[in-house]
Amino acid sequence: MSNPLRLALPSSGALYQSALDLMNACGLAVLRSNPRRYTAEIRALPGVVVTFQRGSDITQKIEEGSADIGIVGEDRFLESRRDDGDTRVVLELGFGRSQLVMAVPDSWIDVSSVADLADLSVGFRGRGADLRVATKYPRLTEHHLLSHGVNYFSLVQSSGTLEVAPAMGFADVVADITESGTTLRENHLKQVHDGTIIRSQACLVSRRFDDDPESPDRSQLASARALAEMIEAHLAAKNYYSITANMHGENADEVGKYILSHSDISGLRGPSISAVHAHDSAGWFAVTVIVEQERLLPAVEQLREIGGTSVTVSKPDYVFHSKCQAHERLV
Amino acid sequence: MRDLSGVDLDRVNSLRASLGGVMSAAGYVPIETPILEQVELFVRKSGGDISSSLYSFTDPGGVKISLRPEFTSSVIRHYVETSRSDAVPARFSYGGPVFRHDYGDGGAYRQFTQAGAEFVGDASPEADAEILSLALDCLKSAGLGDAVFTIGHLGLVHKVLESFGLSEPVKLFVIANMGELARDESEISDLLDRAQANGLVNDDNELQFNGVENDEQAQRMLLTLFGDSLAAPLGRRTPEQIVARLMRKARDATDPESFTNAVSVAVELSRLNGPPPEVLDAAARVLSGSSVRSDVLDGLKAMVDLLDRLGFPSDQTRLDLSFARGVAYYTGMVFEAHVMNGDRKVAIGGGGRYDDLVQALGGADVPALGFAFTIEQILAANETLSDDQGAATKRSQGNV
Numbered sequence: 001m002s003n004p005l006r007l008a009l010p011s012s013g014a015l016y017q018s019a020l021d022l023m024n025a026c027g028l029a030v031l032r033s034n035p036r037r038y039t040a041e042i043r044a045l046p047g048v049v050v051t052f053q054r055g056s057d058i059t060q061k062i063e064e065g066s067a068d069i070g071i072v073g074e075d076r077f078l079e080s081r082r083d084d085g086d087t088r089v090v091l092e093l094g095f096g097r098s099q100l101v102m103a104v105p106d107s108w109i110d111v112s113s114v115a116d117l118a119d120l121s122v123g124f125r126g127r128g129a130d131l132r133v134a135t136k137y138p139r140l141t142e143h144h145l146l147s148h149g150v151n152y153f154s155l156v157q158s159s160g161t162l163e164v165a166p167a168m169g170f171a172d173v174v175a176d177i178t179e180s181g182t183t184l185r186e187n188h189l190k191q192v193h194d195g196t197i198i199r200s201q202a203c204l205v206s207r208r209f210d211d212d213p214e215s216p217d218r219s220q221l222a223s224a225r226a227l228a229e230m231i232e233a234h235l236a237a238k239n240y241y242s243i244t245a246n247m248h249g250e251n252a253d254e255v256g257k258y259i260l261s262h263s264d265i266s267g268l269r270g271p272s273i274s275a276v277h278a279h280d281s282a283g284w285f286a287v288t289v290i291v292e293q294e295r296l297l298p299a300v301e302q303l304r305e306i307g308g309t310s311v312t313v314s315k316p317d318y319v320f321h322s323k324c325q326a327h328e329r330l331v
Numbered sequence: 332m333r334d335l336s337g338v339d340l341d342r343v344n345s346l347r348a349s350l351g352g353v354m355s356a357a358g359y360v361p362i363e364t365p366i367l368e369q370v371e372l373f374v375r376k377s378g379g380d381i382s383s384s385l386y387s388f389t390d391p392g393g394v395k396i397s398l399r400p401e402f403t404s405s406v407i408r409h410y411v412e413t414s415r416s417d418a419v420p421a422r423f424s425y426g427g428p429v430f431r432h433d434y435g436d437g438g439a440y441r442q443f444t445q446a447g448a449e450f451v452g453d454a455s456p457e458a459d460a461e462i463l464s465l466a467l468d469c470l471k472s473a474g475l476g477d478a479v480f481t482i483g484h485l486g487l488v489h490k491v492l493e494s495f496g497l498s499e500p501v502k503l504f505v506i507a508n509m510g511e512l513a514r515d516e517s518e519i520s521d522l523l524d525r526a527q528a529n530g531l532v533n534d535d536n537e538l539q540f541n542g543v544e545n546d547e548q549a550q551r552m553l554l555t556l557f558g559d560s561l562a563a564p565l566g567r568r569t570p571e572q573i574v575a576r577l578m579r580k581a582r583d584a585t586d587p588e589s590f591t592n593a594v595s596v597a598v599e600l601s602r603l604n605g606p607p608p609e610v611l612d613a614a615a616r617v618l619s620g621s622s623v624r625s626d627v628l629d630g631l632k633a634m635v636d637l638l639d640r641l642g643f644p645s646d647q648t649r650l651d652l653s654f655a656r657g658v659a660y661y662t663g664m665v666f667e668a669h670v671m672n673g674d675r676k677v678a679i680g681g682g683g684r685y686d687d688l689v690q691a692l693g694g695a696d697v698p699a700l701g702f703a704f705t706i707e708q709i710l711a712a713n714e715t716l717s718d719d720q721g722a723a724t725k726r727s728q729g730n731v
Contacts, residue, residue, distance in 0.1 A: 104566070105565060105566050107565050107570075107573065108565075108566070108568070108573060109557055109573060109574075109577055110573055110574075110576040110577035110580055112528070112529070112530045113528065113529040113530060115500070115504075115529050115531075116529075116530065116580075119500070120576070123572075123576070124567075129567065132566075143383055146382045146383035147383040151374040151375075151382050152374070166565075166566045169567075171566070172566030172567055172568075173566060193528045193529055194529075
């Protein structure tokens with residue numbers, strides 16, 4: 001039997017439920033027989049075994065070969081990936097958005113930018129101390145500080161609550177994840193200019209698969225592609241509406257030409273038109289077009305103007321473009 | 332990193348030897364320095380440019396160590412440790428492997444070979460001309476006598492900005508962004524916005540201490556004003572330290588008008604680019620229409636005249652006043668040499684004047700300058716290394 005594709009999902013934290021919700025919405029419901037089990041399956045993709053892992057471990061699991069593909073925050077991925085490795089981002093998933101930012105005590109009224117921190121760190125150095133930065137992201141933070149001219153600092157790695165580090169005295173400033181900045185403010189911390197280290201969201205990350213048909217990777221690649229394609233098509237569908245209206249005309253060709261001459265309703269490629277077998281009169285056609293989300297109201301308006309009636313709008317579950325973009329990033 | 336063997340190794344070694352020969356014949360004493368140095372040495376020098384690409388680790392004895400990313404810091408450290416303060420001028424030459432980590436680009440080699448020279452203790456235009464001529468002689472011996480030299484002058488730009496009353500942090504900020512402005516990639520108003528966001532420009536003179544007699548009084552005033560907000564966590568800083576720094580920042584900040592005027596003149600200068608005599612004439616015209624004293628050009632003019640007398644080929648020299656490398660570090664003349672390999676510009680190294688470095692590394696206030704070439708780049712420019720190796724080193728010869 002061929003090897004299953006091992007999909008690693010976050011076992012807890014902010015991304016856990018959102019990742020399961022996304023899978024569900026993509027028609028790939030994850031069946032976990034009980035919440036203490038760390039494996040699960042996807043009925044729609046029998047070639048996939050799901051394992052639940054700590055978010056901070058998923059990248060490493062893929063790199064060391066005990067998982068093939070996973071959902072993880074981009075910040076976590078960049079913090080722990082090997083930059084000479086093959087693991088890459090296949091899709092950005094549009095949830096779990098957050099930022100890793102530098103924050104300093106509110107009381108530092110003289111500090112408004114990372115350039116101030118550079119200057120300040122020289123002052124600390126002069127007093128025989130390093131500026132202490134508490135973070136769960138030492139690698140990204142160190143690189144950001146060094147490339148912004150902050151040379152004298154030491155990193156305090158902490159897995160607990162970072163916001164209290166300055167108040168408790170084990171660090172002077174923090175590099176922490178924030179969504180809205182509220183927690184920082186409540187703990188008397190403020191963000192500084194140039195202090196955004198990374199803007200992050202949940203991502204599908206994967207190892208590279210060999211696409212040689214003879215390769216043992218073949219079945220795993222097929223499963224990975226199916227997984228990525230379903231997610232990609234689902235995410236793409238979010239941008240579109242499907243609109244159907246009834247229109248009167250001599251024949252389908254004439255209605256089609258008329259519709260194509262109106263830019264808001266000409267659709268992704270063009271309208272699909274089918275005859276309506278109305279009981280009272282002939283010459284009615286159902287016209288369906290796919291439009292981008294923000295063009296919905298103008299499109300409905302144009303349909304009305306040209307005599308469209310009974311306009312119904314629905315949300316497609318999937319939009320498959322001519323090519324699966326994610327596939328290229330899997331091989 | 333990679334292995335070198337056979338013909339490639341022979342070429343690297345013989346080129347190193349030939350450059351070393353040129354430099355020692357010119358009186359530059361060969362020196363070897365350790366591959367490992369304390370991190371501190373490079374961090375003090377680079378002002379951030381190189382520190383993010385250091386290969387650093389803590390050694391078994393608990394000392395923070397880096398593989399050297401360049402030679403200059405080590406050579407100057409050697410000078411500071413071994414020379415009497417009056418031991419000037421001193422001339423050194425060196426060659427060997429250096430190491431730079433390159434984030435996000437697995438394609439570039441992280442070990443490459445540098446050869447170069449340092450000249451300590453001479454602030455004159457003659458020294459600038461000597462270093463440029465030596466660099467050209469080295470390239471001639473390597474078969475690249477047709478290399479083009481792009482020469483800039485951070486000292487000139489510093490002086491122009493200074494004459495508008497810009498403080499050190501504001502000047503460095505402007506110089507770091509000058510290239511963008513010269514290439515019209517951003518507007519002066521964008522730069523002003525960014526300077527304001529960084530607290531380098533104070534738009535409403537919010538901290539003008541009119542009627543305040545002295546700093547002590549101002550400090551007491553601020554401590555009273557900000558008393559409440561200074562009660563929160565302080566991260567090992569006292570309210571007095573915070574207020575003192577706030578006052579210093581306010582003093583260093585410039586007003587938007589001076590900032591804009593200074594940047595306008597600097598941008599006009601930075602758009603000048605061409606044969607040295609023409610650029611100098613044009614620069615004099617720009618300055619005559621401004622409040623800047625025209626004698627700021629004297630040093631650069633003297634150097635250009637000297638180069639001319641030394642027979643430095645003017646058709647291979649471009650003066651580019653927007654050219655800035657390692658702004659926190661270079662203080663005067665800066666240059667870069669490149670050759671065209673088909674359509675591709677191959678940068679092979681460069682250098683300049685860093686008059687503050689000796690003091691920053693614990694020595695006396697002694698001027699210094701130098702240059703370094705990347706051996707692999709010279710070989711790539713000569714197409715004597717395979718394509719793959721030439722292309723791979725193209726990112727590896729930034730600041731020296």
